[in-house]
Amino acid sequence: xxxxxxxxxxxxxxxxxxxxxxxxxxxxxxxxxxxxxxxxxxxxxxxxxxxxxxxxxxxxxxxxxxxxxxxxxxxxxxxxxxxxxxxxxxxxxxxxxxxxxxxxxxxxxxxxxxxxxxxxxxxxxxxxxxxxxxxxxxxxxxxxxxxxxxxxxxxxxxxxxxxxxxxxxxxxxxxxxxxxxxxxxxxxxxxxxxxxxxxxxxxxxxxxxxxxxxxxxxxxxxxxxxxxxxxxxxxxxxxxxxxxxxxxxxxxxxxxxxxxxxxxxxxxxxxx
Numbered sequence: 001x002x003x004x005x006x007x008x009x010x011x012x013x014x015x016x017x018x019x020x021x022x023x024x025x026x027x028x029x030x031x032x033x034x035x036x037x038x039x040x041x042x043x044x045x046x047x048x049x050x051x052x053x054x055x056x057x058x059x060x061x062x063x064x065x066x067x068x069x070x071x072x073x074x075x076x077x078x079x080x081x082x083x084x085x086x087x088x089x090x091x092x093x094x095x096x097x098x099x100x101x102x103x104x105x106x107x108x109x110x111x112x113x114x115x116x117x118x119x120x121x122x123x124x125x126x127x128x129x130x131x132x133x134x135x136x137x138x139x140x141x142x143x144x145x146x147x148x149x150x151x152x153x154x155x156x157x158x159x160x161x162x163x164x165x166x167x168x169x170x171x172x173x174x175x176x177x178x179x180x181x182x183x184x185x186x187x188x189x190x191x192x193x194x195x196x197x198x199x200x201x202x203x204x205x206x207x208x209x210x211x212x213x214x215x216x217x218x219x220x221x222x223x224x225x226x227x228x229x230x231x232x233x234x235x236x237x238x239x240x241x242x243x244x245x246x247x248x249x250x251x252x253x254x255x256x257x258x259x260x261x262x263x264x265x266x267x268x269x270x271x272x
Contacts, residue, residue: 121224152189
């Protein structure tokens with residue numbers, strides 16, 4: 001592709017309006033995530049506890065803004081003042097849980113629909129990460145760590161609010177902490193936040209901002225579609241294993257265990 005045409009495409013992507021289509025895709029997938037987390041009892045739960053079901057779904061949809069606002073000392077419920085988005089979220093929740101013959105859920109789960117919605121959600125995620133970094137940069141211009149944290153939370157707030165979201169539904173799962181077992185979306189949002197901070201606050205990245213943003217969008221969309229179509233769930237794992245082996249004591253622990261086994265074998269041979 002011609003470089004000027006590619007840059008023009010990047011500028012078009014960065015100017016995309018999220019309302020209403022990207023908000024719809026995000027809300028549908030959030031409602032799907034809640035329903036799948038409920039498992040086989042999702043339908044009966046939604047009939048018996050509609051308020052709990054709605055609250056947990058809204059928490060997932062608006063999690064990024066709520067969690068980030070809580071850390072920044074801003075009103076936690078401020079994201080809910082966006083009435084059009086709240087209406088969209090409620091309609092999507094109703095379609096996924098309550099349509100006759102489960103038509104809404106089946107359509108949302110239909111692979112072509114899910115692929116398109118997932119691609120749109122990843123574009124939405126990139127926008128959220130960038131908005132989080134930009135907002136934190138205005139409040140704390142030199143606090144790079146805060147910018148990265150807020151960008152990560154904006155990108156995958158649902159992962160960090162999972163404990164509360166399940167508690168609203170009456171399920172207490174204290175081990176469901178995103179900090180203990182980060183998902184790919186948290187790791188990807190963290191990497192994207194770092195890149196946006198470097199692009200915004202340093203001269204280490206010389207490419208135009210639109211190209212950097214577009215690259216993050218491609219990264220999110222590519223690995224999301226790879227997860228759906230190819231089953232590639234976390235490409236960071238090999239690099240994490242290598243890093244832990246080199247810098248987190250993995251090699252030394254393996255050597256120590258090997259030496260201990262050798263000493264135990266020699267000791268047994270001497271006894272026999």
